[in-house]
Amino acid sequence: SQKIEQNSEALNIQEGKTATLTCNYTNYSPAYLQWYRQDPGRGPVFLLLIRENEKEKRKERLKVTFDTTLKQSLFHITASQPADSATYLCALEEGSARQLTFGSGTQLTVLP
Amino acid sequence: EPEVTQTPSHQVTQMGQEVILRCVPISNHLYFYWYRQILGQKVEFLVSFYNNEISEKSEIFDDQFSVERPDGSNFTLKIRSTKLEDSAMYFCASRAVEPGYTFGSGTRLTVV
Numbered sequence: 001s002q003k004i005e006q007n008s009e010a011l012n013i014q015e016g017k018t019a020t021l022t023c024n025y026t027n028y029s030p031a032y033l034q035w036y037r038q039d040p041g042r043g044p045v046f047l048l049l050i051r052e053n054e055k056e057k058r059k060e061r062l063k064v065t066f067d068t069t070l071k072q073s074l075f076h077i078t079a080s081q082p083a084d085s086a087t088y089l090c091a092l093e094e095g096s097a098r099q100l101t102f103g104s105g106t107q108l109t110v111l112p
Numbered sequence: 113e114p115e116v117t118q119t120p121s122h123q124v125t126q127m128g129q130e131v132i133l134r135c136v137p138i139s140n141h142l143y144f145y146w147y148r149q150i151l152g153q154k155v156e157f158l159v160s161f162y163n164n165e166i167s168e169k170s171e172i173f174d175d176q177f178s179v180e181r182p183d184g185s186n187f188t189l190k191i192r193s194t195k196l197e198d199s200a201m202y203f204c205a206s207r208a209v210e211p212g213y214t215f216g217s218g219t220r221l222t223v224v
Contacts, residue, residue, distance in 0.1 A: 032211060043116075043203045043215030044155060089155065093211065097160035097168035099145060100213065104154050 002027050004103035006090055012109045013080055021075040021106045023090030029068040030092040035075050038087045038105065047088075048075075080110045114138040118204050118216035125223055128193050133219045135187040135204030145205040145213070146179065146189045148172070155203065161187065194223045 003026040013019050023033070032051045036044035050057045050066040050073065057064045063076040077084050087105040094101050117136040125131050137144050146158040159169040159179055166179065176192045187206075191198055201218040 034211065034213075036215075038155075041201075041218070041220070043205075043218050044213075046212045046214065049211055095168050097143070097145075097162065098211070099157040099160050099168060099170075100147075100155075101157070102155040 002030070002092060002094055002101050004090055004092065004101060006088075006103040006106050008106045009104070010107045010109070012111060015080060015082060015110055015112050017080055019077040019080050019084070019108055019110070021088050021090075021108070023073045023075065023103055025071050025092060029071065030094075032092070033064075033066055033073045034091045034093075034100070035062075035064060035073075036089040036091060036102075038089055044089055044091075044102075077108075080108075082110045082112050085109050114214070116204055116206055116214050116216035118202075118219050120219060121217065122220045123222070125194055125221070127196060127223055131191050131194055131221065133189045133191075133202050133204075133221070135189075135216055136185055137187055137204065137206035138208075138214055139185070141206035141208050141214070143167075143207050144181070144187045145207075147203045147205060147215075148200040149203065149218075150200045158189070158202075191221075194221075196223050199223045 005024045007022045034049040035047045038044045050064045065074045087107045089105045090103040091100040144161040149155045159173045160167045178190045203218045204216045205213045207213045
């Protein structure tokens, strides 16, 4: 099964800057990779997915890239705000039921 | 926006007791899942349910666990004889054919 690593456990940035989070996987390249946001004591919230044939995907201030050669996805939040503070999870689907395998997450804190 | 609803939000139970965690998935979704998250750890897959039967389960989902969709709308997770190590957040999730899950807010289970 896949192993997913999110390199930073915690990331602090100043409001207005761009946050960049990294997700690496170990085995085969998935058909797509997903990003979720999780607030304390809450369930993950789906943000974006990127397919293996897409290099980049954008949604408002969010941007995701996918490099199947490096086995890596980058997640960017531009013009970051304190309200963006949360844990961001990288996930991919595995198995016949397409269940999610999650990374351990990166806790982002945006400082005012 | 449609939601996945979980009840109760918090359950405290004595070791050895049975608990039932309840979920109402999104009505036109076809695939249903249970995940759990032990405090400070990753979100982990437990079981998937499709077409009124289990489609896949993890090694965590042993004989003490069972799932049911008793009435076409509710989706339950039963733990027959709880252990201290079952203490975790349990998340129900559902999805349509397209990827991108909707998670509930979770049930915090505390076994004492």
